[in-house]
Amino acid sequence: MITTTAxxxxxxxxxxxxxxxxxxxxxxxADSVVTAAVDTGVPVWVYPLHRRSDADHFFALGARGxxxxxxxxxxxxxxxxxxxxxATQAIAAGEMTKxxxxxxxxxxxxxxxxxxxxxxxxxxxxxLGHIGPLTTxxxxxxxxxxxxxxxxxxxxxxxxxxxxxRADDSYYEHRGGRGDGYHATLRADGKLGLYRHHDxxxxxxxxxxxxxxxxxxxxxxxxxxxxxxxxxxxxxxxDAGATITAPRTAAADGYAHxxxxxxxxxxxxxxxxxx
Numbered sequence: 001m002i003t004t005t006a007x008x009x010x011x012x013x014x015x016x017x018x019x020x021x022x023x024x025x026x027x028x029x030a031d032s033v034v035t036a037a038v039d040t041g042v043p044v045w046v047y048p049l050h051r052r053s054d055a056d057h058f059f060a061l062g063a064r065g066x067x068x069x070x071x072x073x074x075x076x077x078x079x080x081x082x083x084x085x086x087a088t089q090a091i092a093a094g095e096m097t098k099x100x101x102x103x104x105x106x107x108x109x110x111x112x113x114x115x116x117x118x119x120x121x122x123x124x125x126x127x128l129g130h131i132g133p134l135t136t137x138x139x140x141x142x143x144x145x146x147x148x149x150x151x152x153x154x155x156x157x158x159x160x161x162x163x164x165x166r167a168d169d170s171y172y173e174h175r176g177g178r179g180d181g182y183h184a185t186l187r188a189d190g191k192l193g194l195y196r197h198h199d200x201x202x203x204x205x206x207x208x209x210x211x212x213x214x215x216x217x218x219x220x221x222x223x224x225x226x227x228x229x230x231x232x233x234x235x236x237x238x239d240a241g242a243t244i245t246a247p248r249t250a251a252a253d254g255y256a257h258x259x260x261x262x263x264x265x266x267x268x269x270x271x272x273x274x275x
Contacts, residue, residue, distance in 0.1 A: 015065070020046040020058065021101075027054070031061055038062035049074060050100045052129070053168035070094060073129060081130045084272035087113035094129030098122075098171055116150065117259055118266040125161075125259025129169040131274050132255035140229035142275040143256060147224065149188065149216045153262030156189035156215070160260050160267050163197070164226060165252035174261035177202045182252055184226055184235045185261075190215040194235045194244045208246035213237050221270075228252045 016037050020027050029046075037044045038061065046058045047067035055066055055074050072078045073093035085092050089109035097105035107126060108116040117124035134141045147160050163172045166181035174183070177200055185193045190213040195204030213222075227234040233252065235244045260267035 015043045015045050016040070017067070018044060018046050018063075020054070021048060021050075027057075034058065034061045034063065048101065050096050051127070051169050051171075052076065053170040056168070069100065078130075080132060080134075080274075082274045084113065084115070084270075086115045086270070086272075087111060092130040094127070094132070094169070096127040096129060096169075096171075098125070098173070113270050115269045116266055117269075118150075121263050123173045123259060123261055123263065124267070125163075125171070125173050125257050127169055127171060128256045128258060128272075131272075132169060133253060134164065134228075134256060134274065135253045136228055136230055137253075140227060140275075142225060142227040143272075144223070144225045144275070145258065145272045146221050146270045147186070147258075148219055148221045148268045150218060150266040150268050151264075152188050152216045152218060153260070153265035155262065157187055157191075158260070158262035158265070159185040159187040161185045161258065162224065162226060163257040164228070164254070165250075166255045166257070167251070169255045172257040173259070175202045175204070180250070181254065182207070182233065182250075184224060186213070186222060186224065186237065188216040188262075188265075192235065192237050192242055192244065194233065194246060196250060207233065207249075208235075208244040211237075211242045211244055213240040213242045 018029055020029050043064045045065040046063050049055050049066045049068035052074050068074050070093040086109050099105055105119050161174050161183050163181055163183040166179050180199050181197055183195050183197055191210050192213050193210040194207045196207055197204045223238045225236045225238055231248055233246055233248050
């Protein structure tokens with residue numbers, strides 16, 4: 001059908017627009033459809049794009065343009081942020097949920113700078129594209145954030161999680177099995193852990209030994225700090241004096257996410273900063 005339609009178009013004045021996403025983190029159009037459109041010789045644009053990784057993917061297939069949100073973020077012309085802007089009660093360019101166009105995954109903000117992830121029946125993560133890519137080129141980088149459960153999850157083994165060291169800004173969920181990287185977790189029962197995740201594998205690989213810390217209580221704040229250097233990774237829950245130190249065994253530069261692995265409960269974050 002694309003080939004038939006293209007024969008009626010003048011490639012010097014016409015563009016083929018292909019819907020690439022609808023209601024999720026994965027494209028709803030097959031790569032073969034995009035390449036077939038590109039092969040017609042009519043310029044191809046895709047829409048809507050939100051992520052740098054998606055733009056890279058479709059441009060590699062031959063697309064010439066895109067209709068997108070956060071154009072300056074996707075184009076890489078804005079500097080990486082070093083702190084959150086949650087007190088503005090709006091997402092920053094590069095902060096993205098599983099489906100940026102859906103209210104189901106929309107975060108909630110307070111004027112005091114708190115971000116709440118409380119989607120019902122699903123995990124709830126947000127890409128922190130605006131702070132990435134993080135790099136140890138100058139020696140190290142560190143992520144600091146306060147977190148709490150406004151309403152704890154039903155299961156005490158569910159966690160709040162910070163994923164980092166991911167090669168691109170593609171969407172991350174706990175045990176999702178997509179992409180390589182690291183993740184730090186603080187379970188509702190207080191267990192603090194550091195893991196590597198591997199593309200195609202659901203279970204994470206422990207890095208260092210998990211540490212018991214005080215369990216979650218409604219509104220009780222914890223402070224996590226992740227310090228990444230060329231040779232090691234240090235995860236600390238500073239309010240509890242707990243630390244996990246492990247050798248860095250793989251690339252850890254790149255993009256970060258934060259969120260909650262539970263299908264219920266309300267996780268709250270504040271005071272995100274990057275050193």
